[in-house]
Amino acid sequence: MIAEIEVIESKFHTIIQGNPRLGYKSFGVPESGPVDPFTAVLANLLLDNDPYAPLLEITQGGFEFLVHKNTYIAISGADLNATLIRGNKSFAIPIGISVKLLDKDRIVFNGSNRGFRCWCAFCGGIDVVPILSSTSTLETSNLGGIFGRRLLKGDVFKVKNDTQPKNKILLPLLNIENKEIVCLRVVKGSQYDKFSKDDVDKFFNNSYIVLSSSNRIGIRLSCADKKIKPVSGFNILSDPSPLGAVQITTDGKPIILLQDRGTVGGYPKIATVIKADLIKVAQLKPYQLVNFKLVSIEDAINEYYNVLKLMKKSILEINVNFIVDYMRLLREYDISYFRYNFKIFNFLLRRD
Amino acid sequence: MGVDAKFSLVSEGSLLIEIGDKIDYEISKKISALSLAFKKLDIIDITVSYSSLLIDFDPLKHNFNKFLSEVKAIYDFTMLNFSPSDKELNIREIFVKFGGQYGPDLKYVADFHNISEEEVIEEFTSKIYMVFMLGFTPGFAYMGILSDRIATPRLSTPRLVVEAGSVGIAGNQTGIYPSRSPGGWRIIGRTEQVIFSPEREDPFFLKPSDYVRFIRVDC
Numbered sequence: 001m002i003a004e005i006e007v008i009e010s011k012f013h014t015i016i017q018g019n020p021r022l023g024y025k026s027f028g029v030p031e032s033g034p035v036d037p038f039t040a041v042l043a044n045l046l047l048d049n050d051p052y053a054p055l056l057e058i059t060q061g062g063f064e065f066l067v068h069k070n071t072y073i074a075i076s077g078a079d080l081n082a083t084l085i086r087g088n089k090s091f092a093i094p095i096g097i098s099v100k101l102l103d104k105d106r107i108v109f110n111g112s113n114r115g116f117r118c119w120c121a122f123c124g125g126i127d128v129v130p131i132l133s134s135t136s137t138l139e140t141s142n143l144g145g146i147f148g149r150r151l152l153k154g155d156v157f158k159v160k161n162d163t164q165p166k167n168k169i170l171l172p173l174l175n176i177e178n179k180e181i182v183c184l185r186v187v188k189g190s191q192y193d194k195f196s197k198d199d200v201d202k203f204f205n206n207s208y209i210v211l212s213s214s215n216r217i218g219i220r221l222s223c224a225d226k227k228i229k230p231v232s233g234f235n236i237l238s239d240p241s242p243l244g245a246v247q248i249t250t251d252g253k254p255i256i257l258l259q260d261r262g263t264v265g266g267y268p269k270i271a272t273v274i275k276a277d278l279i280k281v282a283q284l285k286p287y288q289l290v291n292f293k294l295v296s297i298e299d300a301i302n303e304y305y306n307v308l309k310l311m312k313k314s315i316l317e318i319n320v321n322f323i324v325d326y327m328r329l330l331r332e333y334d335i336s337y338f339r340y341n342f343k344i345f346n347f348l349l350r351r352d
Numbered sequence: 353m354g355v356d357a358k359f360s361l362v363s364e365g366s367l368l369i370e371i372g373d374k375i376d377y378e379i380s381k382k383i384s385a386l387s388l389a390f391k392k393l394d395i396i397d398i399t400v401s402y403s404s405l406l407i408d409f410d411p412l413k414h415n416f417n418k419f420l421s422e423v424k425a426i427y428d429f430t431m432l433n434f435s436p437s438d439k440e441l442n443i444r445e446i447f448v449k450f451g452g453q454y455g456p457d458l459k460y461v462a463d464f465h466n467i468s469e470e471e472v473i474e475e476f477t478s479k480i481y482m483v484f485m486l487g488f489t490p491g492f493a494y495m496g497i498l499s500d501r502i503a504t505p506r507l508s509t510p511r512l513v514v515e516a517g518s519v520g521i522a523g524n525q526t527g528i529y530p531s532r533s534p535g536g537w538r539i540i541g542r543t544e545q546v547i548f549s550p551e552r553e554d555p556f557f558l559k560p561s562d563y564v565r566f567i568r569v570d571c
Contacts, residue, residue, distance in 0.1 A: 022396055022397050023397055024397075024490070025397045025398060025399040025406075025408075026387060026398055026399055026400045026485075026486060026560060027486045027490060027491060027555075027556050027559070028486040028487045028488060028489055028490045028491055028492050029490040031397070131550045131551075132550055132555065138490075140489055140533065141489055141490045141530070141531050141533075141548070142531065143490070143550055187361070187362070187363060187364065188360075188362070189362055190360070190362045190368050236373075237373055237374065237375065237401075237402050237403065238401055238402065238485075238487065238494070239368075239370075239401045239402070239403075239404045239406075240368065240399035240400070240401050240404060240405070240406035241399075242362050242363045242366040242368075242406060242408070243363070243366075244363060245362070245363075262487060262488045262489065263399050263486075263487045263488075264399065264401045264485060264487030264488065265487075265488075269362070272362055272363040272366070274363070274364060275363070275364060275365065297361050297364055297416075300363070300364035300411075301364045301411045301412070301416075304364055304365075304411060304412065305412060308412070
Protein backbone atom coordinates (compact mmCIF):
# COMPACT_ATOMS: atom_id res chain seq x y z
CA MET A 1 0.00 0.00 0.00
CA ILE A 2 1.84 3.06 -1.26
CA ALA A 3 1.21 6.24 0.68
CA GLU A 4 0.11 9.55 -0.72
CA ILE A 5 1.00 12.84 0.89
CA GLU A 6 -1.29 15.83 0.66
CA VAL A 7 0.01 19.32 1.37
CA ILE A 8 -2.32 21.10 3.82
CA GLU A 9 -0.31 24.26 4.36
CA SER A 10 2.83 25.70 2.72
CA LYS A 11 3.44 29.21 3.95
CA PHE A 12 7.14 29.68 3.36
CA HIS A 13 9.38 27.61 1.18
CA THR A 14 9.18 23.84 0.93
CA ILE A 15 10.55 22.19 -2.16
CA ILE A 16 11.39 18.73 -3.50
CA GLN A 17 15.13 18.13 -3.93
CA GLY A 18 16.92 14.98 -5.03
CA ASN A 19 20.16 14.20 -6.82
CA PRO A 20 22.23 17.08 -8.18
CA ARG A 21 21.60 17.81 -11.88
CA LEU A 22 25.06 17.25 -13.29
CA GLY A 23 26.46 17.49 -16.77
CA TYR A 24 24.41 20.46 -17.98
CA LYS A 25 26.35 23.44 -16.63
CA SER A 26 27.66 24.34 -20.08
CA PHE A 27 24.00 24.70 -21.14
CA GLY A 28 23.26 27.05 -18.26
CA VAL A 29 21.70 24.50 -15.91
CA PRO A 30 22.94 24.64 -12.30
CA GLU A 31 23.13 21.50 -10.13
CA SER A 32 20.24 22.28 -7.74
CA GLY A 33 19.79 19.63 -5.00
CA PRO A 34 19.65 20.26 -1.24
CA VAL A 35 21.49 23.37 0.02
CA ASP A 36 23.31 21.13 2.51
CA PRO A 37 23.82 17.86 0.64
CA PHE A 38 25.56 16.19 3.59
CA THR A 39 22.72 16.54 6.09
CA ALA A 40 19.99 15.87 3.51
CA VAL A 41 21.60 12.53 2.61
CA LEU A 42 21.41 11.50 6.28
CA ALA A 43 17.60 11.74 6.29
CA ASN A 44 17.53 9.27 3.38
CA LEU A 45 20.04 6.93 5.01
CA LEU A 46 17.86 6.72 8.13
CA LEU A 47 15.19 5.13 5.90
CA ASP A 48 17.58 2.87 3.91
CA ASN A 49 16.80 5.04 0.87
CA ASP A 50 19.09 5.84 -2.00
CA PRO A 51 21.22 8.72 -0.59
CA TYR A 52 19.85 11.11 -3.22
CA ALA A 53 16.22 9.96 -3.16
CA PRO A 54 13.91 12.97 -3.58
CA LEU A 55 12.89 14.49 -0.25
CA LEU A 56 11.42 17.71 1.12
CA GLU A 57 13.64 20.68 1.88
CA ILE A 58 11.63 22.69 4.39
CA THR A 59 12.76 26.25 5.06
CA GLN A 60 11.60 28.13 8.14
CA GLY A 61 8.52 25.95 8.80
CA GLY A 62 4.91 26.87 8.06
CA PHE A 63 4.43 23.49 6.42
CA GLU A 64 1.83 20.83 7.06
CA PHE A 65 0.91 17.59 5.34
CA LEU A 66 -1.66 14.83 5.63
CA VAL A 67 -0.76 11.16 5.12
CA HIS A 68 -3.00 8.77 3.18
CA LYS A 69 -2.02 5.16 4.03
CA ASN A 70 1.00 4.24 6.12
CA THR A 71 4.56 5.33 5.54
CA TYR A 72 7.83 6.17 7.32
CA ILE A 73 9.57 9.51 7.49
CA ALA A 74 12.87 10.74 8.89
CA ILE A 75 14.02 14.32 9.48
CA SER A 76 17.52 15.77 9.52
CA GLY A 77 18.84 19.32 9.85
CA ALA A 78 17.11 22.16 11.70
CA ASP A 79 14.62 21.52 14.46
CA LEU A 80 11.47 23.08 13.02
CA ASN A 81 9.34 21.64 15.83
CA ALA A 82 7.75 18.90 13.77
CA THR A 83 4.60 17.62 15.44
CA LEU A 84 2.58 14.54 14.63
CA ILE A 85 -1.17 14.94 15.08
CA ARG A 86 -2.98 11.61 15.39
CA GLY A 87 -6.66 11.90 16.27
CA ASN A 88 -6.83 14.24 19.23
CA LYS A 89 -3.28 13.51 20.35
CA SER A 90 -0.08 15.21 19.29
CA PHE A 91 3.52 14.08 19.60
CA ALA A 92 6.77 15.87 18.98
CA ILE A 93 8.71 14.17 16.20
CA PRO A 94 12.40 13.93 16.98
CA ILE A 95 15.06 14.62 14.44
CA GLY A 96 17.26 11.75 13.40
CA ILE A 97 15.05 8.70 13.70
CA SER A 98 12.54 6.97 11.43
CA VAL A 99 8.95 7.48 12.47
CA LYS A 100 6.02 5.35 11.33
CA LEU A 101 3.05 7.38 10.11
CA LEU A 102 -0.46 5.99 9.84
CA ASP A 103 -3.35 6.80 7.55
CA LYS A 104 -4.82 10.27 8.38
CA ASP A 105 -1.81 11.38 10.44
CA ARG A 106 -0.97 15.06 10.05
CA ILE A 107 2.53 16.45 10.39
CA VAL A 108 3.06 20.12 11.15
CA PHE A 109 6.38 21.96 10.92
CA ASN A 110 5.81 24.97 13.12
CA GLY A 111 9.15 26.68 12.90
CA SER A 112 12.09 26.99 15.21
CA ASN A 113 14.69 28.87 17.10
CA ARG A 114 17.37 26.47 16.05
CA GLY A 115 18.39 26.42 12.43
CA PHE A 116 16.44 27.32 9.33
CA ARG A 117 16.25 24.32 6.99
CA CYS A 118 15.41 20.69 7.52
CA TRP A 119 15.07 17.69 5.23
CA CYS A 120 12.17 15.31 5.52
CA ALA A 121 12.66 11.99 3.73
CA PHE A 122 9.94 9.45 2.97
CA CYS A 123 10.20 5.69 2.72
CA GLY A 124 11.72 4.91 -0.70
CA GLY A 125 11.77 8.60 -1.58
CA ILE A 126 9.16 10.86 -3.16
CA ASP A 127 7.91 9.53 -6.49
CA VAL A 128 8.78 12.21 -9.07
CA VAL A 129 9.96 11.97 -12.66
CA PRO A 130 13.56 13.02 -13.26
CA ILE A 131 14.08 15.90 -15.72
CA LEU A 132 17.54 16.18 -17.28
CA SER A 133 18.55 13.19 -15.14
CA SER A 134 17.57 14.79 -11.84
CA THR A 135 14.49 14.95 -9.64
CA SER A 136 15.59 18.23 -8.01
CA THR A 137 13.37 21.27 -8.46
CA LEU A 138 14.82 24.34 -10.16
CA GLU A 139 12.18 27.02 -9.69
CA THR A 140 13.80 29.61 -11.94
CA SER A 141 13.12 27.44 -14.98
CA ASN A 142 10.38 25.16 -13.71
CA LEU A 143 12.40 21.96 -13.80
CA GLY A 144 11.94 18.81 -11.72
CA GLY A 145 9.95 18.19 -8.55
CA ILE A 146 6.23 18.84 -8.90
CA PHE A 147 5.45 21.31 -11.72
CA GLY A 148 8.98 22.65 -11.27
CA ARG A 149 8.01 24.81 -8.33
CA ARG A 150 7.87 24.91 -4.55
CA LEU A 151 5.04 22.95 -2.94
CA LEU A 152 1.68 24.66 -2.54
CA LYS A 153 -1.39 23.89 -0.51
CA GLY A 154 -3.36 21.12 -2.22
CA ASP A 155 -0.39 19.43 -3.93
CA VAL A 156 -0.38 15.65 -3.67
CA PHE A 157 2.59 13.39 -4.20
CA LYS A 158 3.25 9.65 -3.90
CA VAL A 159 5.89 7.89 -1.88
CA LYS A 160 7.93 5.16 -3.58
CA ASN A 161 7.53 2.21 -1.18
CA ASP A 162 6.38 1.12 2.26
CA THR A 163 9.22 -1.13 3.45
CA GLN A 164 9.99 -0.79 7.12
CA PRO A 165 13.49 0.61 7.54
CA LYS A 166 16.09 -0.81 9.92
CA ASN A 167 16.17 0.88 13.30
CA LYS A 168 18.73 3.63 13.17
CA ILE A 169 19.41 6.90 14.91
CA LEU A 170 21.36 9.92 13.85
CA LEU A 171 24.06 11.19 16.18
CA PRO A 172 24.39 14.96 16.13
CA LEU A 173 27.95 14.93 14.81
CA LEU A 174 27.25 17.42 12.04
CA ASN A 175 25.67 19.80 14.46
CA ILE A 176 24.21 23.22 13.85
CA GLU A 177 26.24 26.01 15.38
CA ASN A 178 24.34 28.42 17.53
CA LYS A 179 26.76 31.32 17.57
CA GLU A 180 26.20 35.02 17.49
CA ILE A 181 28.45 35.35 14.46
CA VAL A 182 28.71 32.38 12.11
CA CYS A 183 32.20 32.12 10.67
CA LEU A 184 32.29 30.81 7.12
CA ARG A 185 35.59 29.44 5.91
CA VAL A 186 36.51 30.37 2.35
CA VAL A 187 39.28 29.85 -0.18
CA LYS A 188 40.38 32.50 -2.68
CA GLY A 189 37.78 33.10 -5.38
CA SER A 190 38.14 33.52 -9.14
CA GLN A 191 38.83 37.29 -9.00
CA TYR A 192 40.51 37.46 -5.57
CA ASP A 193 43.64 38.94 -7.16
CA LYS A 194 41.67 41.71 -8.85
CA PHE A 195 40.61 43.26 -5.52
CA SER A 196 43.00 45.68 -3.83
CA LYS A 197 44.72 44.55 -0.65
CA ASP A 198 42.66 47.10 1.27
CA ASP A 199 39.43 45.67 -0.11
CA VAL A 200 40.49 42.12 0.70
CA ASP A 201 41.32 43.15 4.29
CA LYS A 202 38.04 44.98 4.56
CA PHE A 203 36.16 41.95 3.28
CA PHE A 204 37.64 39.69 5.95
CA ASN A 205 37.37 42.22 8.77
CA ASN A 206 33.75 43.19 8.13
CA SER A 207 30.85 41.24 9.47
CA TYR A 208 27.67 40.89 7.48
CA ILE A 209 23.99 40.49 8.09
CA VAL A 210 21.88 37.95 6.18
CA LEU A 211 19.10 39.67 4.21
CA SER A 212 15.59 38.24 4.05
CA SER A 213 15.74 38.28 0.23
CA SER A 214 18.09 35.27 0.43
CA ASN A 215 16.98 32.09 -1.32
CA ARG A 216 18.32 29.00 -3.06
CA ILE A 217 19.98 31.16 -5.70
CA GLY A 218 22.06 32.92 -3.11
CA ILE A 219 22.47 34.20 0.43
CA ARG A 220 22.39 37.99 0.19
CA LEU A 221 24.47 39.91 2.67
CA SER A 222 24.89 43.50 3.71
CA CYS A 223 27.53 45.14 5.94
CA ALA A 224 26.44 44.75 9.55
CA ASP A 225 27.85 48.19 10.39
CA LYS A 226 26.19 50.68 8.05
CA LYS A 227 28.96 53.19 8.67
CA ILE A 228 31.63 50.98 7.13
CA LYS A 229 32.03 51.55 3.43
CA PRO A 230 31.56 48.18 1.74
CA VAL A 231 34.04 46.61 -0.65
CA SER A 232 32.73 47.71 -4.02
CA GLY A 233 32.36 45.31 -6.88
CA PHE A 234 32.99 45.92 -10.55
CA ASN A 235 31.93 44.34 -13.79
CA ILE A 236 33.90 41.53 -15.35
CA LEU A 237 33.35 39.55 -18.52
CA SER A 238 30.82 36.90 -17.40
CA ASP A 239 32.64 33.79 -16.21
CA PRO A 240 31.67 30.53 -14.46
CA SER A 241 30.30 30.72 -10.91
CA PRO A 242 31.33 27.79 -8.71
CA LEU A 243 29.02 26.59 -5.93
CA GLY A 244 29.62 28.72 -2.82
CA ALA A 245 31.26 31.59 -4.71
CA VAL A 246 31.00 34.91 -2.88
CA GLN A 247 30.39 37.60 -5.50
CA ILE A 248 30.50 41.30 -4.75
CA THR A 249 27.84 43.35 -6.52
CA THR A 250 28.50 46.89 -7.72
CA ASP A 251 26.77 48.32 -4.65
CA GLY A 252 29.08 46.30 -2.41
CA LYS A 253 26.69 43.57 -1.30
CA PRO A 254 28.21 40.09 -1.12
CA ILE A 255 26.08 37.19 -2.36
CA ILE A 256 26.98 33.58 -1.56
CA LEU A 257 25.93 31.67 -4.68
CA LEU A 258 24.03 28.47 -3.99
CA GLN A 259 22.66 25.46 -5.85
CA ASP A 260 20.15 27.35 -8.06
CA ARG A 261 22.54 30.16 -9.12
CA GLY A 262 23.14 31.27 -12.70
CA THR A 263 25.99 29.16 -14.04
CA VAL A 264 27.88 32.26 -15.22
CA GLY A 265 27.90 35.79 -13.88
CA GLY A 266 29.43 39.20 -14.40
CA TYR A 267 30.24 40.21 -10.82
CA PRO A 268 33.70 39.52 -9.39
CA LYS A 269 33.99 36.58 -7.01
CA ILE A 270 36.30 37.34 -4.12
CA ALA A 271 36.07 34.00 -2.34
CA THR A 272 34.43 30.56 -2.34
CA VAL A 273 32.86 29.04 0.77
CA ILE A 274 34.38 25.60 1.44
CA LYS A 275 32.12 22.60 0.85
CA ALA A 276 32.10 21.57 4.52
CA ASP A 277 30.62 24.93 5.50
CA LEU A 278 27.57 24.48 3.27
CA ILE A 279 26.20 22.85 6.43
CA LYS A 280 26.34 26.25 8.14
CA VAL A 281 25.19 28.17 5.05
CA ALA A 282 21.99 26.12 4.80
CA GLN A 283 21.02 27.20 8.31
CA LEU A 284 21.56 30.96 7.90
CA LYS A 285 18.46 32.87 8.90
CA PRO A 286 17.63 36.45 8.02
CA TYR A 287 19.40 38.89 10.37
CA GLN A 288 22.05 36.30 11.33
CA LEU A 289 25.57 37.77 11.43
CA VAL A 290 28.35 36.14 9.44
CA ASN A 291 32.00 36.74 8.73
CA PHE A 292 34.58 35.09 6.53
CA LYS A 293 37.87 33.42 7.26
CA LEU A 294 40.44 32.53 4.62
CA VAL A 295 41.77 28.97 4.68
CA SER A 296 44.02 27.01 2.32
CA ILE A 297 42.79 24.59 -0.33
CA GLU A 298 44.45 21.78 1.65
CA ASP A 299 42.41 22.72 4.73
CA ALA A 300 39.26 22.83 2.62
CA ILE A 301 39.91 19.33 1.27
CA ASN A 302 40.63 18.02 4.78
CA GLU A 303 37.43 19.53 6.15
CA TYR A 304 35.46 18.02 3.28
CA TYR A 305 37.03 14.64 4.04
CA ASN A 306 36.22 15.04 7.76
CA VAL A 307 32.58 15.87 7.06
CA LEU A 308 32.18 12.76 4.91
CA LYS A 309 33.82 10.71 7.66
CA LEU A 310 31.47 12.17 10.29
CA MET A 311 28.50 11.46 8.03
CA LYS A 312 29.43 7.78 7.97
CA LYS A 313 29.78 7.74 11.75
CA SER A 314 26.53 9.66 12.33
CA ILE A 315 24.15 6.86 11.48
CA LEU A 316 23.93 4.22 14.13
CA GLU A 317 21.96 1.01 13.83
CA ILE A 318 20.16 0.18 17.06
CA ASN A 319 18.72 -3.01 18.46
CA VAL A 320 15.39 -3.73 20.10
CA ASN A 321 16.59 -3.20 23.67
CA PHE A 322 18.01 0.07 22.70
CA ILE A 323 14.70 1.20 21.23
CA VAL A 324 12.93 0.52 24.52
CA ASP A 325 15.49 2.64 26.31
CA TYR A 326 15.32 5.22 23.60
CA MET A 327 11.54 5.54 23.81
CA ARG A 328 11.85 5.90 27.56
CA LEU A 329 14.37 8.66 27.02
CA LEU A 330 12.01 10.42 24.64
CA ARG A 331 9.25 10.30 27.24
CA GLU A 332 11.55 11.35 30.02
CA TYR A 333 13.19 14.31 28.47
CA ASP A 334 12.16 17.47 26.84
CA ILE A 335 11.90 17.03 23.09
CA SER A 336 14.57 19.49 22.25
CA TYR A 337 16.77 18.15 19.53
CA PHE A 338 20.06 19.02 21.06
CA ARG A 339 19.21 18.06 24.59
CA TYR A 340 17.83 14.64 23.93
CA ASN A 341 20.43 13.84 21.33
CA PHE A 342 23.01 14.80 23.88
CA LYS A 343 21.37 12.40 26.30
CA ILE A 344 21.35 9.66 23.69
CA PHE A 345 24.94 10.38 22.94
CA ASN A 346 25.98 10.10 26.58
CA PHE A 347 23.84 7.07 26.94
CA LEU A 348 25.57 5.36 24.06
CA LEU A 349 29.00 6.24 25.35
CA ARG A 350 28.09 4.64 28.67
CA ARG A 351 26.82 1.54 26.89
CA ASP A 352 30.05 1.08 24.99
CA MET B 353 51.58 27.35 -26.44
CA GLY B 354 49.64 29.87 -28.47
CA VAL B 355 47.99 31.53 -25.53
CA ASP B 356 49.03 31.75 -21.93
CA ALA B 357 46.43 30.00 -19.87
CA LYS B 358 45.96 30.57 -16.18
CA PHE B 359 44.99 27.54 -14.07
CA SER B 360 43.63 28.25 -10.61
CA LEU B 361 41.73 26.35 -7.98
CA VAL B 362 38.73 28.48 -7.04
CA SER B 363 37.33 25.90 -4.62
CA GLU B 364 38.57 22.55 -3.33
CA GLY B 365 36.75 20.90 -6.23
CA SER B 366 36.77 23.49 -9.02
CA LEU B 367 39.59 24.33 -11.40
CA LEU B 368 39.26 27.56 -13.41
CA ILE B 369 41.11 27.79 -16.71
CA GLU B 370 41.31 31.28 -18.21
CA ILE B 371 42.60 31.85 -21.72
CA GLY B 372 41.73 35.52 -22.15
CA ASP B 373 39.36 38.18 -20.96
CA LYS B 374 37.46 39.33 -23.99
CA ILE B 375 34.66 38.30 -26.33
CA ASP B 376 36.54 36.85 -29.26
CA TYR B 377 35.66 34.24 -31.91
CA GLU B 378 38.97 32.43 -31.78
CA ILE B 379 39.13 32.26 -27.97
CA SER B 380 35.60 30.93 -27.93
CA LYS B 381 36.41 28.19 -30.44
CA LYS B 382 39.37 27.18 -28.31
CA ILE B 383 37.11 27.01 -25.26
CA SER B 384 34.76 24.73 -27.20
CA ALA B 385 37.56 22.44 -28.30
CA LEU B 386 38.90 22.29 -24.73
CA SER B 387 35.51 21.58 -23.19
CA LEU B 388 35.13 18.62 -25.54
CA ALA B 389 38.63 17.36 -24.78
CA PHE B 390 38.28 17.63 -20.98
CA LYS B 391 35.27 15.29 -21.07
CA LYS B 392 37.83 12.47 -21.25
CA LEU B 393 38.74 13.20 -17.64
CA ASP B 394 36.95 11.73 -14.65
CA ILE B 395 35.14 14.93 -13.70
CA ILE B 396 31.76 16.00 -12.31
CA ASP B 397 30.79 18.83 -14.63
CA ILE B 398 32.19 21.56 -16.81
CA THR B 399 31.05 25.18 -17.28
CA VAL B 400 32.09 27.23 -20.28
CA SER B 401 32.07 30.99 -20.65
CA TYR B 402 33.50 33.53 -23.11
CA SER B 403 37.13 32.96 -22.28
CA SER B 404 37.27 30.52 -19.39
CA LEU B 405 36.22 27.04 -18.33
CA LEU B 406 35.44 25.66 -14.93
CA ILE B 407 36.05 21.97 -14.24
CA ASP B 408 34.22 20.53 -11.21
CA PHE B 409 35.92 17.41 -9.86
CA ASP B 410 35.88 15.29 -6.74
CA PRO B 411 38.85 16.45 -4.63
CA LEU B 412 38.94 13.14 -2.78
CA LYS B 413 39.16 11.11 -5.99
CA HIS B 414 42.11 12.97 -7.49
CA ASN B 415 45.52 13.86 -6.26
CA PHE B 416 45.48 17.50 -7.24
CA ASN B 417 48.98 17.76 -8.70
CA LYS B 418 48.43 14.67 -10.80
CA PHE B 419 45.03 15.96 -11.90
CA LEU B 420 46.50 19.34 -12.84
CA SER B 421 49.20 17.74 -14.95
CA GLU B 422 46.56 15.65 -16.75
CA VAL B 423 44.52 18.80 -17.42
CA LYS B 424 47.60 20.63 -18.66
CA ALA B 425 48.56 17.75 -20.94
CA ILE B 426 45.11 17.74 -22.53
CA TYR B 427 45.26 21.51 -22.79
CA ASP B 428 48.62 21.44 -24.60
CA PHE B 429 47.54 18.65 -26.93
CA THR B 430 44.27 20.38 -27.80
CA MET B 431 45.94 23.72 -28.45
CA LEU B 432 48.61 22.08 -30.58
CA ASN B 433 45.95 20.52 -32.80
CA PHE B 434 43.67 23.55 -32.78
CA SER B 435 42.75 25.20 -36.04
CA PRO B 436 40.50 28.24 -35.98
CA SER B 437 38.84 27.48 -39.31
CA ASP B 438 35.28 26.30 -39.03
CA LYS B 439 34.96 22.62 -39.75
CA GLU B 440 31.20 22.68 -40.15
CA LEU B 441 29.16 25.79 -39.61
CA ASN B 442 25.97 24.89 -37.80
CA ILE B 443 23.65 27.78 -38.67
CA ARG B 444 20.28 27.94 -36.91
CA GLU B 445 17.55 30.14 -38.34
CA ILE B 446 15.37 32.01 -35.90
CA PHE B 447 12.24 33.82 -37.02
CA VAL B 448 11.56 37.01 -35.12
CA LYS B 449 8.71 39.51 -34.91
CA PHE B 450 10.30 42.89 -34.25
CA GLY B 451 8.99 45.94 -32.43
CA GLY B 452 5.60 46.81 -30.97
CA GLN B 453 4.36 44.51 -28.23
CA TYR B 454 7.07 41.96 -29.16
CA GLY B 455 9.98 44.35 -28.95
CA PRO B 456 9.19 47.15 -26.50
CA ASP B 457 12.78 48.50 -26.59
CA LEU B 458 13.22 48.62 -30.37
CA LYS B 459 12.36 52.32 -30.38
CA TYR B 460 14.83 53.02 -27.58
CA VAL B 461 17.62 51.25 -29.48
CA ALA B 462 16.78 53.27 -32.62
CA ASP B 463 16.64 56.56 -30.72
CA PHE B 464 19.85 55.75 -28.85
CA HIS B 465 21.70 55.53 -32.17
CA ASN B 466 19.69 58.19 -34.00
CA ILE B 467 18.57 55.76 -36.65
CA SER B 468 15.16 54.39 -37.61
CA GLU B 469 13.64 51.20 -36.23
CA GLU B 470 13.84 49.82 -39.78
CA GLU B 471 17.58 50.39 -39.84
CA VAL B 472 18.03 48.64 -36.49
CA ILE B 473 16.20 45.57 -37.81
CA GLU B 474 18.17 45.62 -41.06
CA GLU B 475 21.48 45.88 -39.27
CA PHE B 476 20.51 43.20 -36.74
CA THR B 477 19.38 40.68 -39.36
CA SER B 478 22.24 41.34 -41.80
CA LYS B 479 24.76 39.27 -39.82
CA ILE B 480 25.13 35.81 -38.41
CA TYR B 481 26.01 35.56 -34.76
CA MET B 482 28.01 33.00 -32.89
CA VAL B 483 26.74 31.35 -29.68
CA PHE B 484 29.58 32.06 -27.23
CA MET B 485 28.11 30.42 -24.17
CA LEU B 486 24.92 29.33 -22.44
CA GLY B 487 24.19 30.58 -18.97
CA PHE B 488 22.17 32.83 -16.67
CA THR B 489 19.26 30.44 -17.04
CA PRO B 490 19.03 27.04 -18.82
CA GLY B 491 19.46 27.47 -22.55
CA PHE B 492 20.03 31.24 -22.51
CA ALA B 493 22.52 31.81 -25.36
CA TYR B 494 24.97 34.69 -25.25
CA MET B 495 25.54 35.59 -28.91
CA GLY B 496 27.55 38.19 -30.76
CA ILE B 497 29.24 40.21 -31.85
CA LEU B 498 26.75 43.02 -32.57
CA SER B 499 27.94 45.99 -34.63
CA ASP B 500 28.47 49.25 -32.75
CA ARG B 501 25.65 50.74 -34.85
CA ILE B 502 23.11 48.90 -32.69
CA ALA B 503 25.00 47.88 -29.52
CA THR B 504 23.01 49.32 -26.60
CA PRO B 505 23.55 49.19 -22.83
CA ARG B 506 21.21 47.19 -20.59
CA LEU B 507 18.22 48.68 -18.78
CA SER B 508 19.34 50.39 -15.58
CA THR B 509 16.62 48.49 -13.69
CA PRO B 510 15.81 45.00 -14.98
CA ARG B 511 12.20 44.14 -15.86
CA LEU B 512 10.51 41.74 -13.46
CA VAL B 513 9.03 39.80 -16.35
CA VAL B 514 10.40 39.20 -19.82
CA GLU B 515 8.33 36.87 -22.01
CA ALA B 516 9.78 33.58 -23.27
CA GLY B 517 11.27 33.93 -26.74
CA SER B 518 12.19 37.60 -26.26
CA VAL B 519 15.23 38.68 -28.24
CA GLY B 520 17.39 41.17 -26.39
CA ILE B 521 20.48 43.32 -26.74
CA ALA B 522 23.04 44.03 -24.02
CA GLY B 523 26.12 45.92 -25.17
CA ASN B 524 27.37 44.08 -28.23
CA GLN B 525 25.74 40.81 -27.21
CA THR B 526 22.35 39.45 -28.18
CA GLY B 527 20.37 36.70 -26.50
CA ILE B 528 17.01 34.93 -26.42
CA TYR B 529 15.11 34.39 -23.17
CA PRO B 530 14.24 30.65 -23.13
CA SER B 531 11.56 31.06 -20.48
CA ARG B 532 9.56 33.81 -18.83
CA SER B 533 11.96 35.44 -16.37
CA PRO B 534 13.24 38.73 -15.02
CA GLY B 535 15.74 40.42 -17.30
CA GLY B 536 17.66 43.59 -18.06
CA TRP B 537 18.38 43.25 -21.77
CA ARG B 538 16.80 45.62 -24.31
CA ILE B 539 14.02 43.61 -25.93
CA ILE B 540 13.71 44.26 -29.67
CA GLY B 541 11.59 41.29 -30.77
CA ARG B 542 10.23 37.87 -30.02
CA THR B 543 10.45 34.41 -31.56
CA GLU B 544 8.05 31.48 -31.35
CA GLN B 545 10.96 29.05 -31.57
CA VAL B 546 11.13 26.98 -28.37
CA ILE B 547 14.70 27.54 -27.16
CA PHE B 548 14.68 25.16 -24.21
CA SER B 549 12.40 22.20 -23.76
CA PRO B 550 13.53 19.66 -21.16
CA GLU B 551 11.12 17.02 -22.48
CA ARG B 552 12.65 17.12 -25.96
CA GLU B 553 15.30 14.54 -26.73
CA ASP B 554 17.63 17.40 -27.52
CA PRO B 555 16.50 19.99 -24.94
CA PHE B 556 18.70 22.85 -26.10
CA PHE B 557 17.97 24.47 -29.48
CA LEU B 558 21.25 26.41 -29.35
CA LYS B 559 24.63 25.16 -28.20
CA PRO B 560 28.01 26.80 -27.75
CA SER B 561 29.73 27.34 -31.15
CA ASP B 562 26.45 27.26 -33.10
CA TYR B 563 25.67 30.18 -35.38
CA VAL B 564 22.37 32.01 -35.58
CA ARG B 565 20.69 33.93 -38.36
CA PHE B 566 17.70 36.05 -37.35
CA ILE B 567 14.97 36.30 -39.95
CA ARG B 568 12.29 38.93 -39.81
CA VAL B 569 8.66 37.89 -39.95
CA ASP B 570 5.72 40.25 -40.15
CA CYS B 571 3.87 40.95 -36.92
